[in-house]
Amino acid sequence: MSKVKVAILGSGNIGTDLMIKLGRSDVLELTAVIGIDSESDGLRRARELGYLTIDTGLQGFLENHSDLADIVFDATSAKAHVRHAKMLKEAGIKAIDMTPAARGPFVVPSVNMGSNIEEANINLITCGGQATIPMVHAINRVSPVEYAEIVATISSKSAGPGTRANIDEFTETTSRGIVEVGGAKKGKAIIILNPAEPPILMRDTVYALVEEGTMDEAKITQSIKEMEKAVQSYVSGYRLRTEPIFDGNKVTIFIQVEGAGDYLPKYSGNLDIMTAAGVKVAEEFAKNQLTYQLVK
Amino acid sequence: MTNARDIYITEVALRDGSHAIAHQFTVEQVLKVAKGLNDAGVPYIEVAHGDGLSGSSLQYGLSRTNEMELIEAAVSVADKAKIAVLLIPGIGTVKELKEAANLGAKMARIATHVTEADVAPQHIAAAKELGMETVGFLMMSHMAPVDKLVEQAQLMESYGADTVYVVDSAGALLPNQVRERIRALKQSLGINIGFHGHNNLSLAMANSLVAIEEGATRIDGSVRCLGAGAGNTQTEVLTAVLDRMGIQTGIDVYKMMDVAEEIVAPILETPQEITRDGLVLGYAGVYSSFALHAKRAAAKFGIDSRDILVELGNRKVVGGQEDMIVDVAAEIAKVKAEAVR
Numbered sequence: 001m002s003k004v005k006v007a008i009l010g011s012g013n014i015g016t017d018l019m020i021k022l023g024r025s026d027v028l029e030l031t032a033v034i035g036i037d038s039e040s041d042g043l044r045r046a047r048e049l050g051y052l053t054i055d056t057g058l059q060g061f062l063e064n065h066s067d068l069a070d071i072v073f074d075a076t077s078a079k080a081h082v083r084h085a086k087m088l089k090e091a092g093i094k095a096i097d098m099t100p101a102a103r104g105p106f107v108v109p110s111v112n113m114g115s116n117i118e119e120a121n122i123n124l125i126t127c128g129g130q131a132t133i134p135m136v137h138a139i140n141r142v143s144p145v146e147y148a149e150i151v152a153t154i155s156s157k158s159a160g161p162g163t164r165a166n167i168d169e170f171t172e173t174t175s176r177g178i179v180e181v182g183g184a185k186k187g188k189a190i191i192i193l194n195p196a197e198p199p200i201l202m203r204d205t206v207y208a209l210v211e212e213g214t215m216d217e218a219k220i221t222q223s224i225k226e227m228e229k230a231v232q233s234y235v236s237g238y239r240l241r242t243e244p245i246f247d248g249n250k251v252t253i254f255i256q257v258e259g260a261g262d263y264l265p266k267y268s269g270n271l272d273i274m275t276a277a278g279v280k281v282a283e284e285f286a287k288n289q290l291t292y293q294l295v296k
Numbered sequence: 297m298t299n300a301r302d303i304y305i306t307e308v309a310l311r312d313g314s315h316a317i318a319h320q321f322t323v324e325q326v327l328k329v330a331k332g333l334n335d336a337g338v339p340y341i342e343v344a345h346g347d348g349l350s351g352s353s354l355q356y357g358l359s360r361t362n363e364m365e366l367i368e369a370a371v372s373v374a375d376k377a378k379i380a381v382l383l384i385p386g387i388g389t390v391k392e393l394k395e396a397a398n399l400g401a402k403m404a405r406i407a408t409h410v411t412e413a414d415v416a417p418q419h420i421a422a423a424k425e426l427g428m429e430t431v432g433f434l435m436m437s438h439m440a441p442v443d444k445l446v447e448q449a450q451l452m453e454s455y456g457a458d459t460v461y462v463v464d465s466a467g468a469l470l471p472n473q474v475r476e477r478i479r480a481l482k483q484s485l486g487i488n489i490g491f492h493g494h495n496n497l498s499l500a501m502a503n504s505l506v507a508i509e510e511g512a513t514r515i516d517g518s519v520r521c522l523g524a525g526a527g528n529t530q531t532e533v534l535t536a537v538l539d540r541m542g543i544q545t546g547i548d549v550y551k552m553m554d555v556a557e558e559i560v561a562p563i564l565e566t567p568q569e570i571t572r573d574g575l576v577l578g579y580a581g582v583y584s585s586f587a588l589h590a591k592r593a594a595a596k597f598g599i600d601s602r603d604i605l606v607e608l609g610n611r612k613v614v615g616g617q618e619d620m621i622v623d624v625a626a627e628i629a630k631v632k633a634e635a636v637r
Contacts, residue, residue, distance in 0.1 A: 168385070168391075
């Protein structure tokens with residue numbers, strides 16, 4: 001059975017972590033890593049692993065090798081993705097957007113993958129969104145969520161220059177995702193960088209206010225635990241730190257995300273949950289494609 | 297008299313004091329306080345949620361009144377004073393900054409943890425573009441060594457900040473530590489240096505005076521100590537002390553005393569003093585706004601709030617991590633229950 005061909009655009013933390021994960025996929029074949037600096041750590045590693053490397057950006061890739069990818073993961077920046085999205089669309093290549101550019105529909109694999117898998121451009125919101133939106137959805141499917149607020153705390157070491165320069169985009173895109181994918185009527189997101197040494201694991205807190213008179217503690221707890229398992233199926237280090245705390249119509253959930261340690265060490269759960277979600281989406285798409293080919 | 301100021305005082309009660317009253321300021325209170333401060337000659341008055349623009353949240357406490365209404369109210373009575381706002385990147389965004397600027401805020405204080413200045417360039421640049429005076433506000437300054445502080449302050453300067461503050465958010469710095477920090481910044485920067493203290497160890501006044509001795513020209517105060525934890529350097533007292541020292545602040549000492557006594561004191565349910573929890577904040581080096589949250593969590597879990605605060609200090613928790621308070625409290629309660637068993 002042939003695999004679906006993919007390329008990675010961007011050779012920073014996210015791109016390099018993706019490269020390591022894609023190397024393990026049964027249905028995806030990584031063909032090329034595209035960057036703009038041939039001396040970057042990401043491109044150097046890609047060369048060592050035997051992948052084709054391009055140091056002239058997406059343009060250089062599309063000019064000579066556009067047949068090498070059915071899917072391109074964009075791990076550059078929100079600003080750059082706006083341009084990339086257009087170029088990929090014209091080339092007929094599916095884009096999985098790891099930046100908070102929010103061009104295509106928002107996808108969280110454990111919540112709304114099915115309805116969006118065929119879209120030409122899929123956006124993965126933010127690391128904080130991938131960690132918390134499943135829980136907002138898990139509460140909302142039991143009791144309507146009037147307001148959800150999330151706080152993502154990540155280690156300073158795992159926040160690269162892209163995250164730091166795009167901190168407003170993080171809060172804005174995550175807030176939108178809480179509403180559009182999580183189902184809350186209103187959403188708010190906060191991000192905190194903590195420089196403690198040794199670095200802390202990614203932590204997320206979800207606060208949700210449910211509609212008055214609809215609180216069902218037992219059902220919500222069960223729904224949350226089912227969701228924990230669903231996310232764990234693609235991010236093994238994802239876990240609830242404690243039982244949910246109930247207080248009137250407020251639910252509080254504490255989450256911890258330990259990374260797989262593929263590229264950056266295990267404290268970078270924020271990196272891991274993004275790349276794992278990206279691979280999950282691409283693999284689902286690929287399985288659909290391959291099944292379709294077999295039937296044909 | 298207001299023409300020559302040696303030191304520029306920023307009154308923070310309407311922002312930092314928001315923590316002390318669980319973010320319950322009303323428009324009427326802000327109108328009265330801001331007018332009183334303006335008429336007394338205070339040059340800058342900060343107004344916002346305690347955690348800065350957009351801080352109203354379940355994490356930090358919901359504002360009783362939309363902060364934009366409070367800012368608008370303050371602007372309406374400040375014909376001489378400039379209204380300042382605080383913005384912590386990661387909580388507030390450029391969008392709220394623009395909103396505040398449109399309402400008439402003239403100073404943007406962009407606050408980051410002392411080691412994370414590089415989340416601020418976007419916001420400082422936006423504030424400049426909006427024509428605002430800009431301040432880089434390095435919080436929890438006690439947590440970084442002097443050379444790191446200098447490096448981060450230089451980043452703030454490179455982004456276009458007009459002033460950089462050493463912010464003692466935990467009220468943990470000792471006078472000699474303030475001295476070495478301000479001195480190092482004075483040697484390395486070409487812009488104004490400021491100091492923001494908390495009185496948790498009863499050192500806010502002493503630290504402010506040391507900062508001035510070393511060349512700081514911007515000092516924060518809160519009238520009647522209306523700030524997080526034990527409050528900040530008490531503005532009316534600072535004004536009087538500097539007057540005695542012959543240092544011009546441009547503030548009328550008697551009028552400032554009147555604002556404190558007649559307008560601000562009635563707002564406080566209990567007078568600001570150095571309580572056991574306040575003292576522990578400074579002693580353990582914990583963000584001052586954690587005080588009320590720790591008190592509530594201690595009551596909920598039946599434990600000593602000091603244990604929570606000390607543990608938070610051990611874990612090097614930074615400003616804004618209020619969610620850790622309940623988390624740590626639950627853990628302590630669990631360990632305690634197991635020990636009893």
